[in-house]
Amino acid sequence: xxxxxxxxxxxxxxFLILLFxxxxxxxxxxxxxxxxxxxxxxxxxxxxxxxxxLGKAIAFLLAFLIRHFTFFLQQRVANRFAEKxxxxxxxxxxxxxxxxxxxxxKREGTGNLVTLVHEGVEQFSKYLELFFPRLMGVILIPxxxxxxxxxxxxxxxxxxxITIPILVxxxxxxxxxxxxxxxxxxxxxxxxxxxxxxxxRGLETLKFLGQSQDHAQTIEKxxxxxxxxxxxxxxxxxxxxxxxxxxxxxxxxxxxxxLGLRLIENQISFVAALTILxxxxxxxxxxxxxxxxxxxxLDGKQAGEKIEAVLKQPDRKGGSKLRSSFTxxxxxxxxxxxxxxxxxxxxxxxxxxxxxxxQGFCKIGIVGASGAGxxxxxxxxxxxxxxxxxxxxxxxxxxxxxxxxxWQKKISYLxxxxxxxxxxxxxxxxxxxxxxxxxxxxxxxxxxGLSSLVxxxxxxxxxxxxxxxxxxxxxxxxxIALARAFLSDRPILLLDEPTAHLDIETEYELKKTxxxxxxxxxxxxxxxxxxxxxxxxxxxVLEQGRLVERGTHQELFAKRGLYYxxxxxxxxxxxxxxxxxxxSASK
Numbered sequence: 014x015x016x017x018x019x020x021x022x023x024x025x026x027x028f029l030i031l032l033f034x035x036x037x038x039x040x041x042x043x044x045x046x047x048x049x050x051x052x053x054x055x056x057x058x059x060x061x062x063x064x065x066x067l068g069k070a071i072a073f074l075l076a077f078l079i080r081h082f083t084f085f086l087q088q089r090v091a092n093r094f095a096e097k098x099x100x101x102x103x104x105x106x107x108x109x110x111x112x113x114x115x116x117x118x119k120r121e122g123t124g125n126l127v128t129l130v131h132e133g134v135e136q137f138s139k140y141l142e143l144f145f146p147r148l149m150g151v152i153l154i155p156x157x158x159x160x161x162x163x164x165x166x167x168x169x170x171x172x173x174x175i176t177i178p179i180l181v182x183x184x185x186x187x188x189x190x191x192x193x194x195x196x197x198x199x200x201x202x203x204x205x206x207x208x209x210x211x212x213x214r215g216l217e218t219l220k221f222l223g224q225s226q227d228h229a230q231t232i233e234k235x236x237x238x239x240x241x242x243x244x245x246x247x248x249x250x251x252x253x254x255x256x257x258x259x260x261x262x263x264x265x266x267x268x269x270x271x272l273g274l275r276l277i278e279n280q281i282s283f284v285a286a287l288t289i290l291x292x293x294x295x296x297x298x299x300x301x302x303x304x305x306x307x308x309x310x311l312d313g314k315q316a317g318e319k320i321e322a323v324l325k326q327p328d329r330k331g332g333s334k335l336r337s338s339f340t341x342x343x344x345x346x347x348x349x350x351x352x353x354x355x356x357x358x359x360x361x362x363x364x365x366x367x368x369x370x371x372q373g374f375c376k377i378g379i380v381g382a383s384g385a386g387x388x389x390x391x392x393x394x395x396x397x398x399x400x401x402x403x404x405x406x407x408x409x410x411x412x413x414x415x416x417x418x419x420w421q422k423k424i425s426y427l428x429x430x431x432x433x434x435x436x437x438x439x440x441x442x443x444x445x446x447x448x449x450x451x452x453x454x455x456x457x458x459x460x461x462g463l464s465s466l467v468x469x470x471x472x473x474x475x476x477x478x479x480x481x482x483x484x485x486x487x488x489x490x491x492x493i494a495l496a497r498a499f500l501s502d503r504p505i506l507l508l509d510e511p512t513a514h515l516d517i518e519t520e521y522e523l524k525k526t527x528x529x530x531x532x533x534x535x536x537x538x539x540x541x542x543x544x545x546x547x548x549x550x551x552x553x554v555l556e557q558g559r560l561v562e563r564g565t566h567q568e569l570f571a572k573r574g575l576y577y578x579x580x581x582x583x584x585x586x587x588x589x590x591x592x593x594x595x596x597s598a599s600k
Contacts, residue, residue, distance in 0.1 A: 019141075023101075028094045032149045035087040039150075040157035042080035043295050049073040051287040058283075091142045099138030106130055106320055112328040114416070115397040120356075121323075129323070133316035140313025143306040150299035158296045165285040168275070169268050173296055176264040180257060180300050257304050261297040268293050327399075334410050335419040341504040341535055343373040345408055352403030354389050354558075363389040365558040367403070374504075376531055378546045378566075379539040380579065381555035387539035390555070391509040394537055396421050424505040429513050431494035433479040438467070441478060441493055445501035457500035461492045462526050488519040495523070498530055506530065508538045512545075543580055552576065 019025070053069045063070075107130060110118065118126060155177060163170035272286040347370065354364040364386050371377060379387050392398035393405075396416035405412045407420060415421070425445060433441055442454050449457075454474065458467060466489055470476035476483050478493075485493070491511055498506060512520040520542075528548065538545060546552055547566045554562035554569065554576045562569055562576050569576035 022098055024094065024097075028090065029145070029149070031090050032087060032146055033153070035083045035090070036146075036149045036153045037157075038083045039080050039087075040154045042076045042083065043154065044158060044161050044292065046073055046076035046080060047288050047291040047295070049076060051284050051291060055284045055287060087146050088142075091146050094145075095138040095142035098141060099134050102137065102320060103130060103134045106134065106323060109324050109326065109328075113323075113326045114399060116392055117326060126323075129316065129319055133320060136310070136313035137317040137320060138313070140310040140317060143310050144314075147299065147303040147306050151303050154299045155296050158292050162289050162292060162296070165289055166272070166275075166281055168271055169289050169293075172264065172268050172271065173293065176260065176267075177297070177300065180260055180297070257301050261294070261301060264297065265290075265293045334412055335407060335417050337419055339408070339419045339423070341374075341423055345373065345535075346406070347371045347535075348404075348406040350404040350406070352393065352400045352405065354386075354393060354398060355401045362401075362558045364393070364400070367558075367560050369553060369560060369563065371535065374533050374535055375550040376536040376538065376548065378549035378552040379537060379555065380541060380546060380552055380576065382541075382579070384557075385555040386558040387555060388509050389558075390553075391507055391537065391539050395424060395426050395507050423503050424507055425498040425501050425503045427491075427494050427498065427506070427508045427511040429510050431490050431497075431511075433482075433485070433490060433493065435477065435479040435482055437472075437475045438470070438478050438493070439474040442496045442500055444497045445503065449500055453500060454496075457496040460499045460526065460529065461496035462522075463489070463492045463496055466492075486519075487515055488523065491515065491523060492526070495526055495530060504534055506534050506536045508536070508540070510540055512540075512542065541579075554579075 049069050049072045053066050053073060056066050056069070057063070110126060110130075159170055159173055162173065269290055272281065272289060275281045276283065276286050349367050349369050352364055352367045353362055355362045367386075367390065379390060381387050389398060393400060394415060396414060399414040399416065405415060407415075407417075412420075434444075439451065439454055442457060443449050446453075451474070458464060458474075466485075467473055470483065478485060494511070512523060515523070521544075524545075531548075536549075538549065540546065549566065551563065551565060552569055553560055554574075556575055562572065562574050564572070570580060
């Protein structure tokens with residue numbers, strides 16, 4: 014029932030020793046309290062005076078207080094242990110999320126990871142706090158009580174010995190079923206978290222497109238799935254609790270009937286019978302508590318397994334092989350040799366035996382139908398995705414991936430949807446250069462064509478943008494990304510269809526600014542727009558993860574291969590762009 018990683022927690026041995034001592038004292042206190050209480054009741058029942066039984070009453074009260082005081086100490090130790098490891102686990106988890114490949118967060122979903130860092134860690138801490146004390150209680154207290162009852166009456170001890178395994182087996186069977194339902198509940202909760210975060214990010218767009226009501230229905234549908242999964246889990250929890258109570262009641266009743274019959278026949282003393290009757294419910298109590306708390310903390314157990322899965326993810330950085338003084342020059346080289354990328358949940362390769370070489374400052378276009386591998390190749394170039402197989406060399410130095418600190422310090426990345434932080438416009442533009450002066454930022458903003466926007470903002474450069482801040486259009490967000498690139502002046506520029514969701518007028522307006530940015534840089538531009546490809550020095554054509562053609566726009570067009578077919582979908586001269594369909598191109 015205990016996961017192996019739990020045994021590796023720091024301080025676990027000392028914690029278990031303390032739990033053992035506290036539980037041992039509790040067991041002794043329970044037995045002595047039952048013994049002295051039974052003797053006190055029998056003495057008073059036989060006509061004894063209170064003054065004569067004062068010592069037994071004080072002894073019972075002392076045992077009662079010791080039992081609950083040690084329980085308090087046990088809970089306090091467990092709470093501190095759980096809080097410490099919960100806090101450490103949250104720090105480890107956050108640090109791990111910064112070390113894994115960025116593509117992992119995209120695959121798992123931001124909402125799911127945020128939920129795991131907050132609610133997941135709290136649930137796991139609660140699981141640690143309750144599970145170990147309950148488990149120690151199940152191991153020690155029933156054994157101690159059974160041994161004492163066996164000394165008083167062997168028949169009662171046999172009844173109890175036969176009953177307890179039935180309860181434990183039932184607890185395991187129902188626990189496994191409840192665990193399956195809890196996994197379904199966690200999957201539903203994860204889906205709801207991702208939906209909620211995505212909805213918050215795109216709320217303005219949804220309202221603008223008139224889709225907010227439809228999306229609200231989707232959220233309601235997912236919420237109902239979470240509700241149904243939760244109710245199913247609770248149903249099994251209530252059923253198991255009722256069954257445990259029922260079997261416990263039958264067992265205690267069986268013991269009580271046997272004691273009554275033998276008491277009538279004078280085969281057992283009244284004190285012994287009453288002591289056993291008081292101890293019988295205490296014998297089953299640890300199992301009942303474990304069953305109840307197991308269901309109450311099952312979410313924590315599931316969260317712990319999810320957290321452990323994240324912590325086992327490989328780090329994206331294995332140290333930098335490039336020199337700290339590395340920079341991209343007109344003599345620098347980049348070589349891909351038989352690079353493959355295959356995702357765990359996909360049968361086909363995202364990239365399949367990609368090989369090419371690049372030298373110096375040039376503009377490289379990357380084209381292909383949707384799903385051809387353009388974004389995957391950009392992710393590999395940015396160091397976001399580690400190749401499954403293959404070799405990458407930069408200036409003759411072989412790297413397992415481009416998640417090299419010195420490489421990534423030289424790249425600027427422009428995605429389809431630039432992320433804007435809930436900070437000022439000034440701080441957002443400083444993304445790559447946090448120490449840049451205000452004057453440098455103003456110059457970059459001017460180069461990106463954002464001067465008119467700054468003049469319209471009440472706070473100017475200090476205006477808060479991003480989530481919850483000033484709303485900006487898609488073109489303005491792209492200009493901010495351009496301003497970041499201008500300010501950084503990094504020699505390598507990676508673009509993953511940055512204008513795919515812009516209208517053609519805004520795109521052509523941005524194009525003039527972007528072409529200035531391309532000067533004296535290595536540019537790798539994934540796009541499906543023909544007018545951009547005509548600006549490139551060379552074009553890489555991808556099909557189902559394979560590099561099928563390479564050359565200039567004119568060379569590839571004259572070749573009349575896949576590139577020619579793709580261009581025909583838009584018009585040879587680059588008419589109004591539209592998304593290319595590989596199936597149509599193949600026809």
